[in-house]
Amino acid sequence: MTTEFQTDASVSKTNMDTINIGNRLKAKRLELEFDERHVATALKIPIDQVRALEANNFKYFRSVTFARGFLKSYCRLLGIEPSEMLRAFDSELEDAEPTIKPVDKVNKQTNFGDPIVIFISVIIVAVLVFLVFWWPSQPSKIVSPNEIKNEVSETATAPDLDATEEPSNESSDADDISNVSSSNASADVDAASDSDSEGSANSDQVEKTANNGGVVTGLSAETMAILEEAGVRPEDVVRATAEVPAELAAAPKMPSYTDEVEIAFGADCWTEVRDASGKILFSGVKSAGTKLSLTGKAPYRVVLGYAKGVSSLKYKGEVFDFSSFTHKDLARFELK
Template sequence: MNTELEIDNVQQQHDEATTDIGRLLKSKRLALNLQERDLATELKISIEKVYALENNEFERFRSATFARGYIKSYCRHVQMDYRPILKAFDVQQSDRESNLRPVDNVGSQSSAKDPIVYIVSGILIAIVVFVAFWWPTFTAESETESAANPQQTESVQEPVEDLPDEQDLDMVASGSEAPAEEISDTTPVEQVTTSQPDDSGVVTGLSAETIALLEDAGVDPEAVVAATREPEAPVVPEISQEPAYRNDIEVRFSADCWVEVRDNTGTILFSGVRSAGSTLKLDGEAPYKVVLGYARGVKDFIYKGESFDFSSYVRKDLARFELN
């Protein structure tokens, strides 16, 4: 039985290696009555590239990754299952040096000579040195300050308010702008520490004796409190700021480039080839997973209104990275 499975596997690999991809694509196109120029217009590629796909001239493309992306777009447009076609393409390219690496297996490991490694190492060393020298100094200063300022439990004496004399009462009654703290007398009286309402329902911070003297002089205690009350600061409403950008992702292309973008839900926001001079704008739920089949074809990559440098993620013209 194992021998039969081995024979089937060998036969399947042989079939994939001998599959005429271009003939299958062309047959499907002709069955749909599509002309080469019409297909090139729909895919936004040149008619020469359509000829190259149908003639199995994949070496005419910049890389195997680029050719693979065109094949996938071609199959989707003619409503053809692209998975067996791409599998046959991968088998046929196995003996050559391929620029394509599966998306799920593209590692983000940095070599020991990557400049980012040096930068991160330098930052970590600086933090260790800073903590080593600063922490003993901070501890010594804290102990010195604690020794110089011991905790005190002294009782706080309530402030004493002087009673107003007859002259100051006359000034208040006549409407003069004399501050309340100038109403004083030589006899100190203990101040009421908590605000209490008087007979008229007015809550003041004056002592009971002061209120009685003011009422006897015909002065409204509320007017005295209002004269010393500080005006309340106006409440400034918060103004919500909208983001300065309209789309989460905006990509401008200087050459043809195969692009695939997925959002946090796994939804494919875009998968296909964008031509030179075009712009791709996408929105979804972050984080985003991005794959660029021909990274040099991207002129500008803008994420949430700011330019994003993905050069450190490029490996043989293929870039794969994640945007948080």
């Protein structure tokens, strides 16, 4: 009994394998007198896919699922039982050679002979060589925190060095003065007292000028000494800074226009102009060759019944283009 069952199964499998799917589809289609375009339209697929099914070229389709679905739909269209055809389709796919490559073959595709690997390696080597030969040639100076502190301290103590030099000069001058006669010494003392009184008077005057309006803008003692050595009077400097240049004191520039809105008409045009408060500044027909000049509170709302009748429109002395606000010779716009 087992032998008979195995024999029947082998026979059914042989019959299934001998089924030529494409030939049966094409023979049934010709029997029903269907052309390829009729089948393609009914199945909503291209004619090339219909031909692929009849030629058993199932690899033409995007995937096995698509090929199996189109085959099933084709069988139903022709009135063929799809189960037997689908079994033959599945058995053909089982006998087909697998298209997926083993992992070891895929890994062998990437090797050192690959052009991409060679190109990347050349770029990396070139970058390394460039860094090796170029980087040492660049001057690199690392500034330590101690050097920064020394520079800051030298900058801060520079004026003190000048100040320390002055006493030495004064001491040498005092030694020279000690060798002069008492009469000359007394005369020098009197002259020094007079210069000191003059300096104090000048400093008082500078401080008074500098404290105008409660804002201290006076010159320091060091600045005054430098100006005196250069032959410049400190009070002249303060007076010059307090004066306002004539250019700054000039009167503000007056506008070049008389009225804010100026309209010239080349043809008859109904015109209405309102200001920001809604007040009608003008409403009526302006004839050709006339002008309309208005001044009110901006913005102005302007309506031109016949825009082509306006030859020019100026707002605050500048020409205003209202062509983009015109529709069928009617213009509505605002002047802000």
